[in-house]
Amino acid sequence: DISLQNVERLPRLSRVAVCGGTHGNELSGVYLVRELLKVKKKKKKEEEDEDGGAMSVLLVLSNPRAMQQCLRYIDTDLNRCFTHACLIGPTLDKTPYEMRRARELNAMLGPKGSAGAMDLICDLHNTTANMGLSLITYSDHDWICMHIFRHLQARTHGLDRGGGSHLKSAQYDLKWVGPVGPQPHGVVRSNIYTTMKSGVQYMLDWVHFFNSGVIFDGGFMDVFTVVKHIDYPRDGETHNITAAIHPQLQDRDFCLLRPGDPLFQTFSGETLRYTGSEPLYPFFINESAYYEKGIALCLARKRPYKMSQIFKKYA
Amino acid sequence: DISLQNVERLPRLSRVAVCGGTHGNELSGVYLVRELLKVKKKKKKEEEDEDGGAMSVLLVLSNPRAMQQCLRYIDTDLNRCFTHACLIGPTLDKTPYEMRRARELNAMLGPKGSAGAMDLICDLHNTTANMGLSLITYSDHDWICMHIFRHLQARTHGLDRGGGSHLKSAQYDLKWVGPVGPQPHGVVRSNIYTTMKSGVQYMLDWVHFFNSGVIFDGGFMDVFTVVKHIDYPRDGETHNITAAIHPQLQDRDFCLLRPGDPLFQTFSGETLRYTGSEPLYPFFINESAYYEKGIALCLARKRPYKMSQIFKKYA
Numbered sequence: 004d005i006s007l008q009n010v011e012r013l014p015r016l017s018r019v020a021v022c023g024g025t026h027g028n029e030l031s032g033v034y035l036v037r038e039l040l041k042v043k044k045k046k047k048k049e050e051e052d053e054d055g056g057a058m059s060v061l062l063v064l065s066n067p068r069a070m071q072q073c074l075r076y077i078d079t080d081l082n083r084c085f086t087h088a089c090l091i092g093p094t095l096d097k098t099p100y101e102m103r104r105a106r107e108l109n110a111m112l113g114p115k116g117s118a119g120a121m122d123l124i125c126d127l128h129n130t131t132a133n134m135g136l137s138l139i140t141y142s143d144h145d146w147i148c149m150h151i152f153r154h155l156q157a158r159t160h161g162l163d164r165g166g167g168s169h170l171k172s173a174q175y176d177l178k179w180v181g182p183v184g185p186q187p188h189g190v191v192r193s194n195i196y197t198t199m200k201s202g203v204q205y206m207l208d209w210v211h212f213f214n215s216g217v218i219f220d221g222g223f224m225d226v227f228t229v230v231k232h233i234d235y236p237r238d239g240e241t242h243n244i245t246a247a248i249h250p251q252l253q254d255r256d257f258c259l260l261r262p263g264d265p266l267f268q269t270f271s272g273e274t275l276r277y278t279g280s281e282p283l284y285p286f287f288i289n290e291s292a293y294y295e296k297g298i299a300l301c302l303a304r305k306r307p308y309k310m311s312q313i314f315k316k317y318a
Numbered sequence: 319d320i321s322l323q324n325v326e327r328l329p330r331l332s333r334v335a336v337c338g339g340t341h342g343n344e345l346s347g348v349y350l351v352r353e354l355l356k357v358k359k360k361k362k363k364e365e366e367d368e369d370g371g372a373m374s375v376l377l378v379l380s381n382p383r384a385m386q387q388c389l390r391y392i393d394t395d396l397n398r399c400f401t402h403a404c405l406i407g408p409t410l411d412k413t414p415y416e417m418r419r420a421r422e423l424n425a426m427l428g429p430k431g432s433a434g435a436m437d438l439i440c441d442l443h444n445t446t447a448n449m450g451l452s453l454i455t456y457s458d459h460d461w462i463c464m465h466i467f468r469h470l471q472a473r474t475h476g477l478d479r480g481g482g483s484h485l486k487s488a489q490y491d492l493k494w495v496g497p498v499g500p501q502p503h504g505v506v507r508s509n510i511y512t513t514m515k516s517g518v519q520y521m522l523d524w525v526h527f528f529n530s531g532v533i534f535d536g537g538f539m540d541v542f543t544v545v546k547h548i549d550y551p552r553d554g555e556t557h558n559i560t561a562a563i564h565p566q567l568q569d570r571d572f573c574l575l576r577p578g579d580p581l582f583q584t585f586s587g588e589t590l591r592y593t594g595s596e597p598l599y600p601f602f603i604n605e606s607a608y609y610e611k612g613i614a615l616c617l618a619r620k621r622p623y624k625m626s627q628i629f630k631k632y633a
Contacts, residue, residue: 034559034562034585035585037558037585038585038586041586042586073609073610131502131504131505185502186502187446187500187501187502187503187505187606188502188503188504188606189446189503189606189607189609190446190502190604190606191559191562191604192562192563192568192604193562193563193564193565193568193583194565194568196562196585197565197583197587243352244349244506247349247506247507247508247511248507248508249508250508250509250512253507253508253509268508268512270349270350270352270353270511271353271356271357272512289505289506289507291502291503291504291505292504294388294504295388
């Protein structure tokens with residue numbers, strides 16, 4: 004009986020942004036956005052507008068100065084600058100570059116929370132963790148992202164291995180495709196570039212279907228919700244790390260970690276074990292950018308997530 | 319008949335230096351040298367001196383400022399600062415940090431070419447290329463390094479896969495153990511740390527055997543000698559790369575590349591092939607630090623190398 008199903012009618016998605024280079028040394032997104040810009044330049048604009056499912060796609064290179072120097076950021080992590088507090092402050096001479104740039108991006112893609120804001124933002128990342136093609140969203144009532152996740156899950160090999168999407172508590176209304184990994188920062192690996200390229204195309208296809216009036220059925224999907232972070236063991240005086248991720252845990256993102264399982268191997272060769280009482284799913288295992296943030300890995304709970312049926316609301 | 323063999327009698331190796339952090343984001347060497355410093359602090363000095371094979375081992379963290387910021391270098395690549403021209407210039411306010419540091423290291427480990435210089439320097443590196451445990455030396459008449467290579471080759475799995483040592487034309491009298499790969503920069507992978515730790519121990523064992531009067535037989539060993547570098551295809555205007563290493567070449571370091579084999583995949587999906595006329599062995603395939611140097615991979619010739627028998631010269 005269709006009336007028993009949760010049904011959501013949602014407005015069409017007219018404006019989509021695809022962003023690369025939010026972290027300047029995560030190169031798949033940088034080169035993908037550059038390539039898409041080239042392709043767009045060649046295409047004729049009028050072709051797109053004749054189509055009922057069409058949307059405008061804005062292509063953005065988010066942090067050009069960090070890209071140019073092949074660094075994650077110049078002054079501060081751009082990806083942590085989209086809080087309301089950061090966005091509304093005054094711009095002074097000493098304002099960090101990324102905070103200025105976040106305000107520019109907010110003017111271009113937002114303003115955040117306004118009627119003129121993008122309908123969907125897809126921000127492309129990489130990680131040195133072995134997470135396959137993973138997708139992150141900040142709310143578990145975001146039906147659009149959840150349906151896009153399922154659409155990609157059915158079409159990409161990376162997601163099968165990575166274990167699917169995971170959720171994070173609300174931070175900003177940015178939506179992400181990515182990270183895709185493992186890939187060292189400052190490197191492009193062709194297979195990862197190609198996987199990301201397909202992923203973005205599948206996402207745009209889905210938006211096109213949705214805008215054209217396709218009904219997407221509800222159902223269940225496994226999602227991972229972050230519970231906590233674990234830092235590396237560190238020296239009390241120097242704060243230097245004293246152990247690395249254990250070889251038996253390395254590259255095992257989204258594989259269940261049980262109490263007593265090996266977690267770290269100290270530099271003198273000792274094994275340190277997981278002392279938590281709850282079995283949890285590790286991810287972002289050994290991400291290079293998180294050493295400075297005090298994160299060796301994140302731990303998540305996996306749960307079946309009930310999705311609503313969705314289709315486009317006619318205005 | 320032993321008289322037909324090439325025999326070299328060489329002075330004992332009294333002073334050995336093990337250096338980590340020459341590139342501040344190549345973390346295996348950084349954490350290994352820190353660990354060896356800790357172990358040394360605990361050990362009693364007198365134990366070492368009673369042994370006929372003993373040597374002094376100087377442990378050096380080469381580029382502390384780059385290590386602190388987890389960057390390859392602060393101003394310029396330290397590993398290119400050990401030319402005579404760099405070492406003898408005047409130190410001014412504007413002298414790059416690494417050039418000053420090279421002069422400090424030269425005072426500590428050299429001076430280069432003097433009687434007081436170290437007998438052997440082992441400089442530890444990492445690469446994002448899949449090179450296994452590889453060793454680089456700058457002269458093919460360096461019998462000590464060649465024998466150490468063979469000693470390690472017999473004892474480590476990494477070398478079997480990587481395809482052994484390779485030679486480079488003379489630049490400086492630094493000798494290297496490493497790089498060990500593949501490992502993203504800014505990351506420690508425990509298995510690579512452990513391989514490097516064993517490698518350094520095998521090297522020190524060998525020096526101990528040599529100093530104790532052990533005779534090392536000659537014989538043949540395959541070595542790789544660099545022939546040329548190949549850069550990424552680039553856009554004429556922006557100089558941005560327009561292709562990545564082809565998926566069929568990625569991670570195939572030290573596997574023969576034949577004329578017509580895939581070399582790059584462009585960001586639009588086209589395959590570019592190797593147009594050289596000579597089959598050669600690729601290495602340093604997709605090393606992140608070499609994008610800025612214009613090197614996508616190096617190509618080498620493999621040849622059997624005739625080693626002399628060596629033993630210690632008695633003074």
